[in-house]
Amino acid sequence: MNLTDLVTILPLAVLAVWATLLLLVDLWIPKDRKGITAVLAALGLALAMGLSLTRGQQPQQAFGGMVIVDGFAIFLDMIFLVSGLLSIALAHDYLKRMNLARGEYYALLLYAISGMILMTYAYDLIIVFLALELLSIPLYILSGFIRLNSRSEEAALKYFLLGAFSSGLVLYGVALIFGATARTDLPGILAAVQQASANPAMLLVGGALLLVGFSFKSAIVPFHEWVPDVYQGAPSSVTAFMSVGAKAAGFAALMRVFVTAFPTLSADFTPVLWGLSALTMIVGNVIALAQTNLKRLLAYSSIAQAGYLMMAFVPYAQGMVLSDTIAAMLFFLVGYMFTTLGAWAVVIAVEKAEGKGLEMTDYAGLGRRHPWLAAAMTLFMLSFIGVPPTLGFWGKFYLFRTAVEGGFTTLALLGLLASIFSAFYYFRVVVMMFMQTGKAEARRDPWLALTLGITSLGVIGFGLLPGSLLNLALQAVLKLL
Amino acid sequence: MIPIDYFVGLSVLMFVVGIAGVLLRRNALVVFMSLELILNAANLLFVAFAAYYELLAGQLFVFFVMTVAAAEVAVGLALIVEIFRAKKSIDVDQMSSMKG
Incomplete structure (x- = not known):
């Protein structure tokens, strides 16, 4: 890792660091003034947005080809950041009204958005898996945010079990593809397939597992059973964010992986x-x-x-x-x-x-x-x-x-x-x-x-x-x- | 050296047991253990193929997976404990307060 790598992923790095600092700063913000945390979180998102917009659309790879920042990623990042800003505006009054005004909410939201942004940058299946978890784990916690409410907790457990199951499928798919091609970087997989050095059956099963895993995340029938219960049980401000962000991130990963690695x-x-x-x-x-x-x-x-x-x-x-x-x-x-x-x-x-x-x-x-x-x-x-x-x-x-x-x-x-x-x-x-x-x-x-x-x-x-x-x-x- | 097929066979077996556990068992804790089994099946594949292709990267991935699994355990167990306190049960079939 060197400085250019960090500069390439600057919006993501800033957002992740900002979320961590927010978690700390929130400790000093009094309970009845959590609006300050919300404003700080929105500032972080705006900063990440500015940093993303000021860079050109020229594709840039970093970390030895593990991540790529290009127009596709920046366009999707804008969707995530705008929906993050709008859902902070939605959440502020709602959380106060429902007696849920706790500062972690905003830090978790920022972590989830960092995961989504990492998902759009991912150019290697391992990064895809890490991004998937980084965006999912905060969302599990957020859907169970109404503590002691059985519906919210039930929603969180359902989302957690099915989400972890789908990540397990994705990971096993990645492992199979690694076994078939000896590569995990997306262009490398395609190259291995074109040189016919890959094991076709294993590659196909691996690709299918990836598809199933992301279909869970994006709520594609027949992998949609969890959606109505989780959407109903989770706090509405979380559901609003989840139904845009998590779905778009699933589609983004699927599109990137299929177009770059599996056209054959x-x-x-x-x-x-x-x-x-x-x-x-x-x-x-x-x-x-x-x-x-x-x-x-x-x-x-x-x-x-x-x-x-x-x-x-x-x-x-x-x-x-x-x-x-x-x-x-x-x-x-x-x-x-x-x-x-x-x-x-x-x-x-x-x-x-x-x-x-x-x-x-x-x-x-x-x-x-x-x-x-x-x-x-x-x-x-x-x-x-x-x-x-x-x-x-x-x-x-x-x-x-x-x-x-x-x-x-x-x-x-x-x-x-x-x-x-x-x-x-x-x-x-x-x-x-x-x-x-x-x-x-x-x-x-x-x-x-x-x-x-x-x-x-x-x-x-x-x-x-x-x-x-x-x-x-x-x-x-x-x-x- | 042990042929790679044995590793793949064992890993697929672990994966299938994990899937069956998730789909058939009703206790949230056992479902959770089955999920970990799936992750470890993937880990086994990574390590086996890393040795087979003589690529260090595969071994490194396992560290990532273990870290992520630990984070998942932290969140999952917290949820399960919270629900057990409220309901005195973690049977997945009883989680049906929402209908439609």
């Missing part, structure tokens, strides 16, 4: 990915229809959204559409981030202590009492369905278009049908808010309002100018290939 295995993997994508879209949307609890509804909705995202992986080995499909994935993730965080902000505004205020009926009459909140929720629901001109529409449009270009018209049609079908349950929320009379109560908090403003603006603003965002995504991908 596409004949085996493409049909599997096709099936996973179709299954996830169908199952997620169908089960969501039966939900009456808003947190569970959003959990199944996030599963369905992962199905659309999975579509980007199906043509991953076709050089012609590859840059388009990765750009479409990045674009969709931005839309997913704004829409999801916005929808969760509304859920947090309506939620009451002890898990109350989460049923669909608690939203009856929200349109009359809090018209702005209800309008924002309607916007996010429309974006989830994919109604133009929201950002969600363009995200799906680009994903479906690249799927068709890659020759997977049936899959794109399935996605279209699933989206139309999903309108049923998203509109139920809207109908409940505007057409039913009730006594919906919501919390007024400036930070919550700010989050809602930013996310709505993102959904509409980028929705009206999708070209500029797509160009950014395409530029980010350009140097990856």
